[in-house]
Amino acid sequence: MAIQTSPFDQLVKEASRNMRGFSxxxxxxxxxxxxxxxxxxxxxxxxxxxxxxxxxxxxxxxxxxxxxxxxxxxxxxxxxxxxxxxxxxxxxxxxxxxxxxxxxxxxxxxxxxxxxxxRPRPRWQRVARSVGMRLPFDDIRRMRALTGGLRLYQRSGLSAVLQRTGVLKRLGLETLEAMVPPVRERPLVSGRESWQPEDATATAHLFNGCVMSTVFSGVNRAAGRVLAHNGYATDVPATQQCCGALYVHAGMMDEARRLARINIDAFERDGNGAIVVTAAGCGAALKEYDHLLADDADYRDRASSFAERVVDLTELVGTDRLVQPTVSASQQVTYQEPCHLAHAQRITQQPRTMLGSVPGLELTEMRESSLCCGSAGIYNIIRREMADDLGDRKAQHIKDTGAGVVVTANPGCAMQLRTSLNRNNINAEVRHIAEILDDAYGGERAARDGTWAFQRATPPT
Amino acid sequence: MDRDAFLAELKTICGDRGVLHQAADLLVYEYDGSVDGAVDTERPLAAVLPTSTEQVSAVVRLAYRYGAPVVARGAGTGLSGGAVARGGGVIIALTRMDRTLRVDPVNRTALVEPGVINLELSQSVGPQGMFFAPDPSSQKACTIGGNVAENSGGPHCLKYGVTTNHILGLEVVLPDGTVTWIDAHGPGVGGLDLVAILVGSEGMLGIVTKILVRLMPSPESVHVHLAAFGTMDDAAVCVTNVIGAGILPASLEMMDQLTIKAVEPAYHAGYPMDAAAVLLVEVDGTGAEVDEMSAQIERIAGESGATSFRSAQSAAEQELLWKGRKMALAAMGRLAPNYYLHDTVVPRTRLTETLRAVNDISQEFRLDIANVFHAGDGNLHPLMLFDRRKSGDVERILEASHELIKTCVSMGGTLSGEHGIGSEKQGYMELIYTGEDLAAMAGIKLAFDPRERMNPEKVLPKGYMCGEVRALHNQAMAQKHGIHPM
Structure with missing residues (x-):
């Protein structure tokens, strides 16, 4: 450590050094x-x-x-x-x-x-970033391919073998492995599915997302059915891509802008209906496209119009016009507020309205429900210690409620909660709010029997 | 002083992670919540984050040996520069000492560490039917330790008193590192009440490491009323009449027209936009008691010229009415980017006069001044609105605040109801205290802290620091007895 005699000397020393500012x-x-x-x-x-x-x-x-x-x-x-x-x-x-x-x-x-x-970065870091960030998020098809591989891996039993033998631990991939839930459904490919109620009163366009359309495709389908139950003819516009939130959070603005332009194009093609989001993190980023593209003369105004159309699923349906669900779910749940829903989008009441509408469902609030669970995009992968501390704190609060189900509305939170609960040996299921509502409306079966039709459109040629 | 050796020893006490000494880490300990321009920032020599009384004691002892000043810091939300270290001091941040050690629902007390957040204490004992009464506007963030240092108040101190009325005992680390426990005085206890001296001493006498607080029983019933008036004078008269009738509301808050204009569009609390002033009155107690007080207050408001009177019909409505008051400062952003406020106190009977004088100052300095304050106990909060990016605005504000303080003092008032003196107002101390008073205070400081190492250069104006005290004391005594010293 340098010898410093007084704070004053230190200040002088600092002032004489060449400080690099923002540029x-x-x-x-x-x-x-x-x-x-x-x-x-x-x-x-x-x-x-x-x-x-x-x-x-x-x-x-x-x-x-x-x-x-x-x-x-x-x-x-x-x-x-x-x-x-x-x-x-x-x-x-x-x-x-x-x-x-x-x-x-x-x-x-x-x-x-x-x-x-x-900031100068060593070469290996640049390569690692390129592989870690750009590979999966630049093009949704790659994310689908990765998830396909993951699904195969989980189903083949290889996952179990690697866990048992401790290979994952040695490779440092244990956290990543533990976070990812079993991928149950095939990916939801944009442009190929829609939900059309007979008595539709409005239209909605689902923002599909990268992780949501692949790892959590079941949630997006549930959201489609929930929207249809509430009178929205819902489609999933083709050619949309990942929202770019993770790039924005990492300061990779140009990469984010590229995706933003693609998404604006994709949703302009399909009218003016609400753009419905099932991931709080994506929603917050999409609502800020106007800020992201403020210096882009071609896209500035279009970004504003786009941002104004964006709504979270809970924001759109969790109102007093919500169609009352009828299928009883006698279960005790607690609600973890995604930061980017509660803080970035200030949506706190609507999810509770939705949960409150489910017959038999008992909502027990946990302490610090709006304190971050430690997920924060990819934070829990790159800064494990802090994320684990937050995850443990959250798991304890969940345990204190005695609830068997934790409801949330963001994929990052869902994965972090899952890991944290496992690590703390707490037996609680993590579910997306769309799944809870979908169940209460009767789920996929009711959708097929109901007055509206699930459609699988032919892919655009 | 050998800084390296000092830091190395600090690390053996608080661990590597508990000692901050790099310039970049200390940058964020150079400020507190005070307004830029009113309090100068200053980077400390080091900051430590102790986790126990033993660590605090060891750090203080070490600093004593090295001759380094020490400054206790909680959440750093203070408004008078109390937590800014002067003269290259060590900041002892008590944020990691945030445990509630014991809650005794039978005797209604809690033993807490200084880093416990004010509101969170009330929230944690709420289910047991209790609350911690002092409720400064910063209660969501400020710590009990900070409340003790500043003797904080809040809207409910009209009925419940300020922090000092709710402290039953303190564990204190004295300037030489000695740890001692001091009990507050109950009835029939002789001797000097040392807790009364320590609460509000702004870290000049010692560092509090455990606090035994009194908890109040949650009231059975609470009513919140909103009375609107056509003039500020009518509202002020109503305040005097309510208190004069022997009614003691839990809180009695006034907001002027400028405040209403900022608040109502922001929160839609239902304040009449055309009113010159509104009074927010909360009464609590047993059901019958509250009903009776409410009826009396409504009658008095009518007699005092209220243009409307409304009572909140639900807890949600009560909360909304309060939101307008508690978040009033926040809403000022709608009128101007910055504000600076003082918290002078004047006798309730001279409220009308004082408010007129404040209005005169507002015109003289071409400043918008919004008034939102604890009217029940005459504790003003004139908010001077400005834009610090405009050149000359900060200077104008400082000049106007000088006038404001002088005016309030001339009404028989005091400098600060709850924000403390710190370095912000030490220059005004001579307005209300004689040389003798200040010498007596410096004498107490000297008795606790002869080397003047605890939060130095605060509260007492320059010229009343220890070195000068004996001479001044002699001078004052000489004046009193008509003797002219050499």
Whole structure:
């Protein structure tokens, strides 16, 4: 450690060093930064602050660091800045409680974009990122192929063998393996399925998503049926791609923009109905396409129109117009609020309205239901320790409710909850809210017997 | 001082992860919740995150040996610079000491560590029919330790009193590292009440590591009323009349027209947009008691010229009415990007006069000032609205606040109802205290902390720090007795 005699000397030393500030594309908006008056109201809502008690791990601390980089008081490539920008789960719980309305999400995303642009990376890291991020998310067909392989792997018994023999542990893939639920259904290919009630009163277009259309395709089909029960003629527009949220969270803005343009094109082709999302993380990202494409003259306005059409499934149907389900489900459930639903989209009441409508279902609220479970996109893969601590805390709260089912509305949360419950030997099932409602409407069977038809369209040629 | 050796020893106490010393890590400990411009930021020498009383004691002892100042810090939501370390001090952040150690529902007490969050304490004992009464607006974030340091209040302190009325005992680490337990005075206990001295001492005398708090029984019944008035004067008269009639509401809050204009569009709480002022009155107690008080208040409001009177019909409606008040500061963003507020207190009987004077200051300095405050106990919160990006705005605000404080003091008021003095208002102390008063306070400080290492350069104005105290004391005594010293 360098010899430092007083804080003053230290300051002088710092000032004389050449500080790299924000530059180039995607810089954090200075006006937005100035909104923070460091009052500290965000602190208790921040998962990383709750775990560490360290101001640097708080939203206020991180915003202060961003300001310091902008003001030339901190180096952009200071390891402490890097650490905090990526330690943040981007759960945005701080935004929902901020009295000054600070838009934290876009600021941390821009800071990450800065680090992506300016931080030198070793070659192996660049290759790993390319394989880890671009391979599955750049094209949904690859995600389908991967999931197909996964399904085969799970069914063949290879999974069980590898687990038993400890090979996975040695390869460091145990977490990833434990997170992924059994893939039960074939992928939902966009453009090939739709749900058409006879007495449709409106149209809806399902946003299919990458993980949702593959690993959780059953949830998307359930959502289609729930929408149809509520009078929406629902299709799944072809040519849509992954929403790009994971790229945005990682500061890979150009990759995200590419996907955003593809999706805007895809949904413009199919009229003006609501764009319904079953993954809270995707919904939050889709609703911010206008921000993402603000500098794109061709897409700026179209992005705004697109963003205005985006609704979460719960937001669209969890109102007082919800068609009452009739099939009783005598079970006790608890609800885990996805951060990007509760905080980023401020949707908290509608999911509870939906759960409350199911006959026989008893909702027991858990403590800290809106505290991040530690999933945060791919956070639980790259920052395991913090994610595990949060997951354990969540699992304990779930156990305390005594509920046999945890309901959520986001694939990342579902996977993280599953792992955390397993690790803590807690026997509770994790389900998506669409599945609960679908069951209460009678599920697939009722859909076939009902007044509306499930259609498998011929693929567009 | 050998900083490296000091840091190495700190690490043996709090562990590597419990000691922050890199410039980048300390950057975020240079501020608290105070407004930029009113309190200067300053980076500490180090920050430690202890997890036990033993660690706090060892850190304080070590700092004592090295001659380093120490400053206790909770959530850092304070508004007067109390948690900013002056003179290269060590910040002792108590955020990791956040356990509730014991709840005693029979005696209605709880033993907590200083890092417990105010609202979360009330939430955790709520199911047992109890709550912690002090409820500052920052209660979602601020810690009980911070409440003790600042002697925090809140809307309900009209009936329930401030923090000092709810502290039954404290475990304190004294400036030399000694750990001691101090009981609050019950009836019939002799000697000096040391808890009363420690609560509100802003970290100048010691660091509190355990707190025995009094919990209040949750009231059987709560009513919330909203009375609207055509003038601020009528509203102020109503406040005086309600208290004068011997009624003690749980809280009695006033909001002026500017506040209503910010709040109503934001939360749709149902405040009449055309009112010059509204009073939010909460009464609690047994069912019959509350019904009677409510009827009396409605009658008095009518007699005082209320243009409308409305009672919340459900818990949800009560919450909505309160939301408008509790989130009023947040809604100010709709009127201006920044605000600066003081929390001076004036005698209730001079509220009308004071509010007029505040209005004059608003015009003189061409500033919008919104008034939203604890009217029941005369605790003002004039919110000066500004945009700190405009040059000269911050200076104008500071000048106007100087006028405001002087005005309130001239009405027989005090500097701060609940936000503390810290470094923000130490320059104003001489407005309300004589040299003798300040010398007496410095004497108490000296008795606890002879080397002046606990949160130095706070509260007492410059010139009343320890070195100068003896001389000043002598001077004051000499003046009193008409002796002219050399």
């Amino acid at each position: 180039g594309k995607d810089t954090p908006d200075d006006t937005l930064l100035q909104d923070c008056v460091h009052c500290g109201m965000c602190l208790p809502t921040c998962p990383t602050y709750r775990l560490t008690g360290n101001e640097a791990s708080s939203p206020r601390g991180r915003l202060w660091m961003m300001k310091a980089v902008a003001d030339g008081r901190m180096d952009l490539l200071d390891p402490a800045f890097d650490e905090q920008m990526y330690q943040c789960l981007n759960c945005r719980a701080c935004e929902a409680v901020c009295p000054s309305g600070v838009q934290y999400g876009p600021l941390v995303e821009a800071s990450r974009a800065q680090l992506e642009q300016h």
